[in-house]
Amino acid sequence: MSGRIWLVIVGMAVVTYLTRAPLLLFLARRPLPPRLRLWLRMIPLAVLPALALPLILVARAPDGARAALGLGHPPLWGAIVVVVLASLRVNFLATVAAAVATVAVLRALG
Amino acid sequence: MTQIGTAGRRVREGLVASLALVPSVFVYGTVFGGLAVQAGLRAIEVLGMSLLVFAGASQFMAVPMIAAGASPLAIVLTTYIVNMRHYLMAATLAPAFATFPRAWLPLVAHGINDESFAVAVARQNPPDPWVFIGSVLAVSGSFIAGVTVGIGLGGLVADPARWGLDFAFPAVFLALAVSQLHGRADRLVALASGALAVLIALWMPGNWHIIVAGVIVSAVAALVRDAEGA
Numbered sequence: 001m002s003g004r005i006w007l008v009i010v011g012m013a014v015v016t017y018l019t020r021a022p023l024l025l026f027l028a029r030r031p032l033p034p035r036l037r038l039w040l041r042m043i044p045l046a047v048l049p050a051l052a053l054p055l056i057l058v059a060r061a062p063d064g065a066r067a068a069l070g071l072g073h074p075p076l077w078g079a080i081v082v083v084v085l086a087s088l089r090v091n092f093l094a095t096v097a098a099a100v101a102t103v104a105v106l107r108a109l110g
Numbered sequence: 111m112t113q114i115g116t117a118g119r120r121v122r123e124g125l126v127a128s129l130a131l132v133p134s135v136f137v138y139g140t141v142f143g144g145l146a147v148q149a150g151l152r153a154i155e156v157l158g159m160s161l162l163v164f165a166g167a168s169q170f171m172a173v174p175m176i177a178a179g180a181s182p183l184a185i186v187l188t189t190y191i192v193n194m195r196h197y198l199m200a201a202t203l204a205p206a207f208a209t210f211p212r213a214w215l216p217l218v219a220h221g222i223n224d225e226s227f228a229v230a231v232a233r234q235n236p237p238d239p240w241v242f243i244g245s246v247l248a249v250s251g252s253f254i255a256g257v258t259v260g261i262g263l264g265g266l267v268a269d270p271a272r273w274g275l276d277f278a279f280p281a282v283f284l285a286l287a288v289s290q291l292h293g294r295a296d297r298l299v300a301l302a303s304g305a306l307a308v309l310i311a312l313w314m315p316g317n318w319h320i321i322v323a324g325v326i327v328s329a330v331a332a333l334v335r336d337a338e339g340a
Contacts, residue, residue: 052280085285
C-alpha cells in the first residue's frame with residue numbers, strides 16, 4: 001500500500017514539474033497562441049465541476065452506479081450551501097465548514 | 111553588491127505583497143493536511159506530496175482517489191490535466207527570467223503557483239523575477255506550515271463521516287470551481303462539464319469521467335469562445 005502511494009506521489013510530482021519547468025527553462029519568448037491560452041484557462045473550469053458533481057450526485061455501489069438526486073440526500077444540500085456561499089465570495093474555510101456542518105446535521109436528523 | 115541589495119529588497123517586496131494571502135493559504139494547507147490524514151495517508155506521505163507536488167487542487171483531487179484505490183495512472187493523468195494551467199503561467203513568467211542565473215531556474219520553476227503568479231503580475235507585467243520569488247517563499251512557507259498543522263489536527267477526529275467530513279472533498283472542489291467563474295460563459299462551461307461527468311460516471315466505473323468530461327468540454331469551449339479576450 002505504502003509503496004503504491006509513493007509511486008503515485010512521485011508520478012504526480014513528475015507530471016506537475018513537466019507543466020511548470022519546460023517553458024520557464026527554455027525561456028519561451030513568444031506568448032502562447034490565444035486559442036491555446038483559452039483552452040488552458042478553461043481546463044480548471046471544466047475539471048473541477050467534473051470532479052465535484054459526480055461525488056455529490058452519483059452513488060456508487062458494487063452492483064452499479066445510480067443517481068442520488070433526492071431532497072433527502074444531505075450532500076445535495078451541502079452542495080447548494082457551497083455554491084451560494086462561494087458565489088458570495090465568503091471565505092474558503094467558512095464555506096467548506098458550513099457545507100460540512102450542513103451535511104453532518106442533516107445526517108444526524110435523518 | 112548593489113545588485114544583490116536590490117534583489118533582496120525586491121524579494122522582501124514580494125513577501126510583503128503576499129502577506130494578505132498567508133492566512134488563506136495556511137488554512138487551505140491545514141484543511142488539506144487534515145483531510146489527507148483522515149483519508150488514511152501517513153504524515154510523511156502528506157508532507158512528501160505537499161513538498162514534491164506543491165499544487166493544492168491536484169493534491170485535494172488525488173487524496174480521495176488514493177483512498178478509493180484508483181489506478182495510479184488515472185491519478186497521475188488527472189493531476190497532469192488539473193495542473194496544465196501552469197504552462198500559461200510559465201510562458202508569462204519566462205521573459206522576466208531571461209537575465210536570471212540559469213542554474214536557479216529548475217528550482218524557481220517548482221515554485222510556480224497561482225497565488226504568486228497573480229501577485230507578481232498584478233504589480234508589474236512582465237513581472238519582476240525577485241518579487242515573484244519573494245511571493246513563492248511566502249506562499250510555499252504558509253502552505254507547508256498549514257499542511258503540518260493539519261496533519262496534527264487530522265489525527266484528532268475519530269469518525270469523519272459522522273461529522274460530514276467525507277463531504278469536505280466535494281465541497282472543496284465545488285468552492286474552487288465557483289471561485290473561478292467570471293461571467294455566464296464560464297458558468298456554462300462548468301455546468302456542462304459537471305453534467306457530462308455525472309452522465310459518464312453513471313455508466314463507467316473508475317475515475318475517467320473527470321478527464322474525459324474536463325478535456326472535452328474545455329476543448330469545445332476553447333474552440334467556440336472568442337479567443338482574443340483570453
